[in-house]
Amino acid sequence: KNEVEQSPQNLTAQEGEFITINCSYSVGISALHWLQQHPGGGIVSLFMLSSGKKKHGRLIATINIQEKHSSLHITASHPRDSAVYICAVSRYSNYQLIWGAGTKLIIKP
């Protein structure tokens, strides 16, 4: 079993829909990251969080440390949100990031 699991692997939705991507992890962490990768390959950090909830524009990230679970929500989705969304965690004992497999999101106009 992978230490970081994301679901779903693929998600196709219509423009305007509310999107939820889930991330579960099985190790002790110091922080969880949500990142976005566009088709060209570049990766952008969206959020880093260790508790609670963060919001940036139409994006919301939540984390439940007790349940070892995080969600990324996109409100009023738009075709430009189409990308791969990746969850990664930082461990206390090791500075390296542990990566989820990513969720490929396609928003249709």
Next chain:
Amino acid sequence: SAVISQKPSRDICQRGTSLTIQCQVDSQVTMMFWYRQQPGQSLTLIATANQGSEATYESGFVIDKFPISRPNLTFSTLTVSNMSPEDSSIYLCSVGSAGQVGTNTEAFFGQGTRLTVV
């Protein structure tokens, strides 16, 4: 935040040749990380590059195949040597989270180098 300029953005190379990828950061950072992302896969850490010391390679990656330079705190190169089609991947450099041991910071990435070996 950190801004990373990575080049080339893409290249098509002949097997048996080598390609050097460069990353320039707009601030001084202790550690830089090099990742490979094979088609349809998640990121795999190749090595961690500290300024002034040899890079630390992950299991499955060796210096002869992926030599790394880190001449100063803002620059690093990764060379993919004696390339084969199996080396076709996206290569990314990164700084930050994990940039300093024990410190949580965001992870910042270069734009990626999409390498195709023919």
